[in-house]
Amino acid sequence: MSEETALSEQTALSAKTALSAKKALRLSVGELVAFACRRGDLIGDRTPGPSAQEGIRAHQKLQKKRPRGSEAEFSLEVNLVCDGLPVSLSGRVDILHPKSDLHRPAQLDEIKTTYCAPDLLSQSVRDLHWAQLKIYGFCYLQQQQYLAVHDCDGSVAEDAVTLQMLWHNLKEKKTYSESTQYQRDELETFTLTALREYVQWHRLWQQHRTQVRQTSRTLAFPFADYRPGQRALAVAAYRCLRDGGELAVEAPTGIGKTVSTLFPAIKALAEAQVDQLVYLTAKNSGREVVRQTAQMFHQRGLRLSLLEIQARDKTCACNLGLCSRDADGICPRTRGFFDRLPQARRQLLGKPLLTAEAVAEVADKLQLCPFELSLQMLPWADLVVCDFNYVFDPLVRMQPLLDQSRKRALLVDEAHNLGERARAMYSAALERSSCRRAAADCKSTHPTLRRSIQSLVRALENWAEAQSQSHNSRTFAPGSSGDDPAAQHWLGDPSVPEQLPVAVSRAVHKVLAVVSALWEQSRRPPEVLGDWLKNLFRYITVEQLLGNQHRCLTKVQTRGDRWQEQQVQLLCLNAADFLQQSYRQFHAVIAFSATLRPAAFIYRQLGLQQHSPLLTLPSPFHPAQQGVFLCPYVDTRYRARDAAISALVEMVTRVYASRPGNYLVFFPSYRFLQRVAEEFSRRQPHIALVQQTPGASERARSEFLQHFSDGRHSLGFAIMGGVFGEGVDYRGEQLVGTIVVGVGLPQVNVEQELLRQAWSSDNETASGFDMAYRYPGLTRVLQTAGRVIRTESDRGVVVLADARFTEPFYRDLFPAHWQPQTCDNGEALSRQLAQFWQATTDQETENGPG
Incomplete structure (x- = not known):
């Protein structure tokens, strides 16, 4: 009997039988596809693509057009055994068309939004889309077989299903369809191949986690005695990690904040109170202290794995002169990235210190992008050390750290810096001069992109002109900032929210649509536009989050002769609500610094809940x-x-x-x-x-x-x-x-x-x-x-x-x-x-x- 046949018989068992032997691995189809089905180039996976809001609107539009009798957001869940491990695999397909007669099988539709026609999408993106739909198809057939065997409601087991991919081109407002009929055995083979890869990795990960918990239980505090205040901090931190919630700590210099928070956090890991620790620090020196503390614990037998995330510009192999982009402007280390990724993951799993240097060593051997490799290891490290922006910045925050399927603890060092940093993360600005330079940089290579940027320049000019001619317009000098009041002024009244520049926003969207289409076709805009495009994405991201905490400002600055600089700024006055939204993704949050005073100011700046405790510790020094x-x-x-x-x-x-x-x-x-x-x-x-x-x-x-x-x-x-x-x-x-x-x-x-x-x-x-x-x-x-x-x-x-x-x-x-x-x-x-x-x-x- 083949392995596939035996497994097919096993999956027909009831959930109770399949899950009774041991605790099941609960896995979503999305997680399985992302881990085991990605192949090919990284560049095809890096497309900014349509926004979440655009995708939701397109889904809803197409789902409303479905024929009578079909179902939207159809839930799928199957229980099976793979390599001896019970697995609960679940997902939600966009549209189900049930079987209407004996000659036509049921049909599953999956909707994907793009900015280009599907034949222009990279093969790796198309394959990833189809992988998700194929696994949905397998789950549907398994679910139908279970109903036919156990429910006795007249259900008939099905051996085939039609899968249809609906690519909706937002630019053309047109939907392209592609459908294929699949037999059960083909979908089963595909799904089990992916599932087996994930299960093998899961076992390696669980072995590592067992070692971490065992060595954490026996770990002792690394010093003979606690300094004054250290024990109080460690106890308060452990209680927060155990019970969940938020804790603010003002701990003066010399107490040893890092070891006093990491030690109880590691104990919480040992007792499965939390699954992963995320340590945020805004300074390189802070990362070094965490690394040294972890090494001290490692010397005492701890098997914990620490991953440091360093900024892309400091780790990119091209920036460091270790490789050169090809004729298409693409880094060779992104070519076939996901084909070589599994080997790199296995080499890095469980290493005690995944520093930028350690990750780069493996990346160099396998010719992978070191920064992207470090991001791929995010879910598989016990302690992640990174900057504030990787958790809070709406443009660059890392979704694996916000996934609530695991209980994570957030440790925020030097928390007094967070309020001001967060305001900058939720602010954005567009400048006429930088847009003009971007258009010039596209002149010879990307004419379509150049025309869209020129439209943005005109939109900025028209908006500033309209503001200056408005009967409500007032001029505001910069006060005692040291600037020349005659050279710079604000238009409108910046003290009150003003109407948003809709034409500017429309122009930004058009530019980003062109850029996204390039990425989806495995092409890229000129490299020199990198920072400018990031700024453009930030503007449109912040615009979607605007509320009472924002002001829209228009600034005009004269730079000699008749030339003027014009700027539209979306200024965030208080990011507390945004910070609180991020905190909710974590089981526990501990914010600490030597300077957190007074409490009313700190709590409003950091977005902490008013009932959260504040621990103020005395200095350990005389x-x-x-x-x-x-x-x-x-x-x-x-x-x-x-x-x-x-x-x-x-x-x-x-x-x-x-x-x-x-x-x-x-x-x-x-x-x-x-x-x-x-x-x-x-x-x-x-x-x-x-x-x-x-x-x-x-x-x-x-x-x-x-x-x-x-x-x-x-x-x-x-x-x-x-x-x-x-x-x-x-x-x-x-x-x-x-x-x-x-x-x-x-x-x-x-x-x-x-x-x-x-x-x-x-x-x-x-x-x-x-x-x-x-x-x-x-x-x-x-x-x-x-x-x-x-x-x-x-x-x-x-x-x-x-x-x-x-x-x-x-x-x-x-x-x-x-x-x-x-x-x-x-x-x-x-x-x-x-x-x-x-x-x-x-x-x-x-x-x-x-």
């Missing part, structure tokens, strides 16, 4: 380790900066001279930084000064940090809230002092004023100015100050240069372990610094070396 000095005699407000330069130069000189070592001075803007740096270098030429520069490369950043190593005496000027003010661990003598210039208020401009107005009308407990300016500024200050003390042996000073720091508003929000001292002049500052450093020296002498 207050005497850090001297905090308030200097109200320096006025750093915008209008007083000219007079403040001399006082700041004197202050920096006093602080640097108080004790040899490495110091950083953080400024609110590059312009202010440069002016103080010029005066400092003129008056103190013997002190070497290193400065942060705008748009510095990673190499330049690394060279900047090299100045701040043990044994050096470096003075650095940097930007508050920038790369050197957050997420960097300056341990020991790497940094002994920080001067914070100003209270960190965001720049005043139209967008920020809109935030203030929105908060004013939507918040009863705090003013709009506090929510839009003072609280975000305070977060920057506290993050910057937190760079100084990182370990139990660190000693250092924080100098806050601004009179506003002495106000009750700020002092009430200072961390509890701060013991600030007010210095009314430079002499007082020098005196207080000398006393602090002398006390530190006396303490070190008393305690002895180490």
